[in-house]
Amino acid sequence: MKYGIGISYDGVSARAGLFDADGKLIARGSAVSEGTEGYAEASDKLVSLAESLCSRTGKRAETLGLCVPAAVDGAEDKILRWDGDVRGFAGAPLARDLSKRLKMAVRIAGSANAAALAEARFGAGKRFDSFLFLRLGESVGCGAVVGGEIFEGFGSGGTAAEHMTVEAGGIPCPCGRRGCLGQYVSGAALVRDTKRAMFEQKNSALWRCAGNPESVTAKTAFEAAREGDPAAQKVVKNYVFYLAEGILNLVNLLHPQAIVLGGEIAQEGEYLLEPLRKYVGERLFIGCDKAPLSVVRASLGDGDALLLGGFALAL
């Protein structure tokens, strides 16, 4: 039987999984660093992590797929841009170097694309030929799957739905534009809007749910909204509005079979999905009578989706 490795590396911690050909997890491994290492040290760490999985299990892996929270050229397997503290990766021949040292076929993908691929092969996307995956975490990521494969776009730059305008002239985004989807539907945006609602409504249940403004998370507004708190319900309604508007833009452009929602915020389940489906369903434009759109939750855990995505990438 053939085996493959999937690694998720965010510049500080690396998590790895060894899988059999059916995508069954055989073993896990991890490594953490200071986050200040350069290209050479990081490569060494990834090599030892892969080697330790093989030696520990006695299995010989033939492939390795690495996912990183960066812009990746999927055709060249090169990291194009990695914001933050990770230095020396942009343009470096990481896949080639790892492949040479490990004697495995190595592929690299951005995290959202890898998670989308995992859902396509092993998760909620399996029953769809085409779907858009949106990861609603601290930040927002997007992966488009067409014909069961990741749509890379011209120049293999992938998709970046998080930078689609949903509010012209709205909140400034690090991409240089204003009003991008990511500025309204990320975990960071939810925390910002929840804190604002707290200061506007001093008697809101948000105060009890959070304890204090510093302890607000992306879950706080949902928790208080479920209890019937009007200020929290307003925050959630606003979140659903922007997410639905973004989804409608994407559907009008690409008309996929489904939208698959992953990430921490998607774990709110039907409390989020039900109003979202209603809003989107009432405004669908293209051929929706013949081909209704499914809006579903991702079925793989956030962390495992990245490991599986890495594994599937290099198959």
Ligand SMILES: [Zn+2]
């Ligand atoms: Zn942007």
